Amino acid sequence: DTAVSQTPKYLVTQMGNDKSIKCEQNLGHDTMYWYKQDSKKFLKIMFSYNNKELIINETVPNRFSPKSPDKAHLNLHINSLELGDSAVYFCASSQVFGTDPPWDTIYFGEGSWLTVV
Amino acid sequence: GQQVMQIPQYQHVQEGEDFTTYCNSSTTLSNIQWYKQRPGGHPVFLIQLVKSGEVKKQKRLTFQFGEAKKNSSLHITATQTTDVGTYFCAGKADGQNFVFGPGTRLSVLP
Numbered sequence: 001d002t003a004v005s006q007t008p009k010y011l012v013t014q015m016g017n018d019k020s021i022k023c024e025q026n027l028g029h030d031t032m033y034w035y036k037q038d039s040k041k042f043l044k045i046m047f048s049y050n051n052k053e054l055i056i057n058e059t060v061p062n063r064f065s066p067k068s069p070d071k072a073h074l075n076l077h078i079n080s081l082e083l084g085d086s087a088v089y090f091c092a093s094s095q096v097f098g099t100d101p102p103w104d105t106i107y108f109g110e111g112s113w114l115t116v117v
Numbered sequence: 118g119q120q121v122m123q124i125p126q127y128q129h130v131q132e133g134e135d136f137t138t139y140c141n142s143s144t145t146l147s148n149i150q151w152y153k154q155r156p157g158g159h160p161v162f163l164i165q166l167v168k169s170g171e172v173k174k175q176k177r178l179t180f181q182f183g184e185a186k187k188n189s190s191l192h193i194t195a196t197q198t199t200d201v202g203t204y205f206c207a208g209k210a211d212g213q214n215f216v217f218g219p220g221t222r223l224s225v226l227p
Contacts, residue, residue, distance in 0.1 A: 041203055043160065043217040056214060090159060105150065106207070106215065108159040 003027050004109035006091045012115045013081055020077045021112045023091030031055070032074035033106070034066060035090040043090070049074050050096060081116045088113050119144045121208045123218035131226050136193040138221035140206035147211045149182060149189045154220070155202045163191075196225045 006023040013019050025032060033056075034046040047066045048056035054066070063079040074091060091109040120143040130136050140149065148167045152160040164173055166182035166189060173180045179192040189208075193200055203222045207215040 041154075041220050041222065043205060043220070045214065045217075048214060104148075104209070104215075105162045105165070106152075106160075108161070110159050 004091055004093055004107050006089075006109040006112050008112060009110065010113045010115075012117060015081055015083060015116055017081050018077070018079045019081060019114070020075055021089055021091070021114075022073070022075045023109060024073050025091075025093040025107070025109075026072065027093055027095075027107060029093040029107070030071060030096045031094050032068065032071070033090075033092040033094075034074065034076050035092060035108075037088040037090060037111070039087070047074075047076075078114075081114075083116050086114055086116045119208070119210055119213060119216050121206060121216045121218040123204075123206060123221050125221055126219065127222045127224075129224045129226065130196050132198060133195050136196050136200070136223055138191050138204050138206075138223075140189045140191075140208070140218050142187045142208040142210075142216075144187070144208075144210045146186050146208040148209050149186075150207045150209075150215065151180060151189075151191055152205045152207060152217075153202050154205065158202075160205060193223075196223070198225050198227055201225050 004025045031050045033048045046060050049068045051071045052068045065077045068074045088111045090111050092106045094106045122141045150165045151163040154160045170184045171182040177194045181190045203220040205220045206218045209215045
């Protein structure tokens with residue numbers, strides 16, 4: 001069973017379009033994230049949600065809007081896609097509190113390869 | 118804000134050679150984690166270090182946490198082609214989220 005699953009895995013779309021990436025985790029974690037990995041492999045956190053509440057919102061254009069309907073889901077909607085949005089987007093989750101380390105391990109989904117043409 | 122750096126950015130080794138990547142944080146860390154990302158894959162957790170001066174081993178991999186808890190290293194002995202990938206450190210300061218380093222991309226020539 002996949003712990004963190006995201007769809008679609010591949011997405012090719014034209015500039016100006018709006019697209020969404022969905023993410024679900026079955027680990028019972030309280031915290032979910034979106035990371036962006038560019039062509040140079042830099043992993044940058046975009047958003048962090050804890051139990052459906054936005055915790056981190058890094059300097060990300062407001063064309064990116066995360067939505068968390070419940071603590072097991074965190075979707076990413078992107079408006080007016082630009083060429084520079086082409087990247088791999090990773091959904092991830094972790095636990096906030098625990099007793100057995102490493103309880104704050106980040107579990108990543110398999111990634112969504114977004115190509116804007 | 119907190120910054121995490123890694124060197125080298127790239128490393129090419131012949132199979133059987135050793136490999137080391139170094140991670141440095143601008144702030145003192147409460148713990149540090151290491152992740153491996155295979156080509157085309159996603160980052161996967163390897164290990165966590167918490168104590169000052171801690172050393173942990175996983176088969177051919179040796180992880181160290183510096184005495185000042187601001188740096189860490191990952192050493193691979195006798196690399197194999199299965200070691201190919203990008204190795205990320207992620208440092209966490211008290212009350213903060215993990216910040217990932219830029220990664221070291223390892224290629225192993227057979």
